Amino acid sequence: MKFTLKNKIDENELRQVLSLDRQTYVADRCVSFRVCNAWLKKNPEIVCALKLNEQVVGFFSFLPLTERAYAKILSGEMNECDLRAADILPYTKNSEISCLFCDIVIQKEFRDAEAIIHLTNQYEKLKNSLAKRNIKIKRIVALCVSKDGIKLANRFGLKFIKKNKTDSIYEIKY
Numbered sequence: 289m290k291f292t293l294k295n296k297i298d299e300n301e302l303r304q305v306l307s308l309d310r311q312t313y314v315a316d317r318c319v320s321f322r323v324c325n326a327w328l329k330k331n332p333e334i335v336c337a338l339k340l341n342e343q344v345v346g347f348f349s350f351l352p353l354t355e356r357a358y359a360k361i362l363s364g365e366m367n368e369c370d371l372r373a374a375d376i377l378p379y380t381k382n383s384e385i386s387c388l389f390c391d392i393v394i395q396k397e398f399r400d401a402e403a404i405i406h407l408t409n410q411y412e413k414l415k416n417s418l419a420k421r422n423i424k425i426k427r428i429v430a431l432c433v434s435k436d437g438i439k440l441a442n443r444f445g446l447k448f449i450k451k452n453k454t455d456s457i458y459e460i461k462y
C-alpha cells in the first residue's frame with residue numbers, strides 16, 4: 289500500500305487526527321481542536337501522521353515538555369489533556385529535552401500490518417532529525433491506556449514506573 293508520512297500536519301489533517309482520536313479513546317482523553325492547534329503553533333512537529341490516499345489512517349504525538357509538566361505527567365497527576373501550549377517547548381538547537389510519547393493510533397483495518405512499521409520508522413527519523421540539530425533527548429515518558437500501548441512501550445525500551453486509575457506510566461532515561 290502507498291502510505292505517506294507527514295511530520296508537520298496542517299489544520300485539515302489535524303481534524304482527521306482528532307476524529308481518529310475520538311473513535312479510539314474515551315471522551316475525556318481526547319484533546320480539543322483548539323488546544324491541539326495551540327500546541328502545534330508552539331511546536332509544529334509534535335504530531336506525525338500516516339496517510340493513505342489523502343486520508344489520515346494513523347498518527348502519534350511526541351511532545352517536548354517543560355520540566356514542571358514532565359514531572360506532573362510522570363507522577364500521574366496530569367495527562368496529555370491537561371497540557372496547555374505553555375507546557376510544550378519549541379525545538380531549540382543545542383538543547384536538552386524531556387518528552388511525552390502519547391496518543392498513538394492506527395485505524396483498525398491497518399493494525400497488525402505494515403502501518404506500525406511506517407510510524408516506528410517515522411519516530412526514528414524524528415529522533416535522528418533532533419540529534420542532527422544537537423537536541424538531546426534526556427528522557428521520554430509514555431502514558432499507556434491499553435495492552436497495545438504497553439506492548440509498544442516495551443518494544444521502545446521504556447520501563448514500567450507506576451500505575452494510576454487510568455494509565456500505566458512508562459519511562460526511558462538516556
Ligand SMILES: CC(C)(COP(=O)(O)OP(=O)(O)OC[C@H]1O[C@@H](n2cnc3c(N)ncnc32)[C@H](O)[C@@H]1OP(=O)(O)O)[C@@H](O)C(=O)NCCC(=O)NCCS
Binds near residue numbers: 405
Ligand atoms: C497501538 C497501535 C498503534 C499498535 O499498532 P499495531 O498495528 O496493533 O502494532 P503491534 O504493536 O501490535 O505490532 C504488530 C506486529 O508488527 C510487529 N512490528 C511492530 N513494529 C515493527 C517494526 N518496526 N519492524 C518490524 N516489525 C514490527 C510487532 O512485533 C507485531 O508482531 P507480533 O504481533 O508478532 O508481536 C494499535 O494497536 C492501535 O491503534 N491501538 C489502539 C490505540 C491504542 O491502544 N494506542 C495505545 C494507547 S497507550
